[in-house]
Amino acid sequence: MERERALALLREHLKDDRLVKHCLASEAIMKALAARLGEDPETWGLAGLLHDIDFEATRDTPERHTLVAAELLAHEGVPEEVITAIEEHNADAIGIQRASKLGIALASAETLTGLVVAVALVMPDKKLASVKPKSVIKRMKEKDFARAVNRDIIRECERIGLGLEDFVTLSVAAMQAAAGELGL
Numbered sequence: 001m002e003r004e005r006a007l008a009l010l011r012e013h014l015k016d017d018r019l020v021k022h023c024l025a026s027e028a029i030m031k032a033l034a035a036r037l038g039e040d041p042e043t044w045g046l047a048g049l050l051h052d053i054d055f056e057a058t059r060d061t062p063e064r065h066t067l068v069a070a071e072l073l074a075h076e077g078v079p080e081e082v083i084t085a086i087e088e089h090n091a092d093a094i095g096i097q098r099a100s101k102l103g104i105a106l107a108s109a110e111t112l113t114g115l116v117v118a119v120a121l122v123m124p125d126k127k128l129a130s131v132k133p134k135s136v137i138k139r140m141k142e143k144d145f146a147r148a149v150n151r152d153i154i155r156e157c158e159r160i161g162l163g164l165e166d167f168v169t170l171s172v173a174a175m176q177a178a179a180g181e182l183g184l
Contacts, residue, residue, distance in 0.1 A: 001046060001076060001078055003042070003045070006046055006049050006050055009050070009053065009076065010049060010050060010053055013053045013072075014053065014055065014056055015056065016056065019052060019055055019056065021183060022052065022110070022113055022117075023048065023049050023050070023053075024178060024181050025116075025175050025178065025182055026048035026051060026052075026106070026109055026113055027046075027048035027049040027178075028045075028048070028174040028175055028178040028182075029048060029112065029113065029170070029174045029175065030044040030045050030047055030048030030105065030106060030109050031044060031045040031174065032174035033105050033109060033160075033162075033170065036162070036170060037101075037161070039102075043082060043102075044106075046079075046082050047082045047085045047086060048106060050073060050086060051069075051085075051086045051089050051106055051110055052065075052069075053069045053072065054066065054067075054068035054069035063093050063094060063095075065093060065094075066086050066087045066089065066090040066094060067094060069087075070083045070086065073086070081100070084100055084102070085103040085105075086103075086106070088100060088103025088104070088107065089106045089107040091107070098156070101160050104157075105157075105160050107153050107156060108153060108155075108156045108157040108160075108167065109171065111150055111153040111154050112136075112149075112154050112167070112168070113171075114146060114148065115136060115139065115140065115149045116128070116136055116172055118145065118146035118149070119131050119135055119136050119139050126184070127179070127184055128175055128176045128182065128184045129179060131172055131176070132172070133165065133168045136168050136172060137164065137165065137168055140154065140164075154167075
């Protein structure tokens with residue numbers, strides 16, 4: 001699936017601009033991860049872009065989140081490895097294991113976006129450009145900061161061969177490169 005078609009499909013199913021921006025941030029990180037790990041940036045980016053396509057429809061039923069997406073995306077011809085990764089990012093709620101490299105990367109990346117945005121929003125200028133990786137890592141240790149962000153899922157980056165510091169550095173840089181599209 002071409003990115004333009006994927007983005008149009010995403011915007012068709014998500015009306016909340018914040019959710020769309022979350023997906024764009026996830027896409028940016030996933031492309032950077034793919035490049036770093038010798039994977040296909042387009043495939044990994046597609047997983048990041050589409051991972052929450054069903055979120056508005058399944059917000060109140062987390063056990064259905066990603067399953068509705070899987071059906072929709074299979075009908076659209078999205079590769080099975082992308083669909084599996086999308087399901088795996090919600091593994092706990094749907095009762096499966098997060099096992100694929102792509103699924104682990106997606107879960108870590110999409111979770112980290114929330115923490116990076118939260119750090120940006122406490123900066124005086126509220127810009128991603130002001131965010132330093134060490135600030136994100138420091139804030140990870142503060143339980144009361146961005147409480148909804150699951151630090152354990154972020155740390156799963158180690159399962160794909162990246163230490164936390166490297167993962168955060170790569171992710172912050174990827175989000176900064178997409179700051180215009182993210183509005184930060």
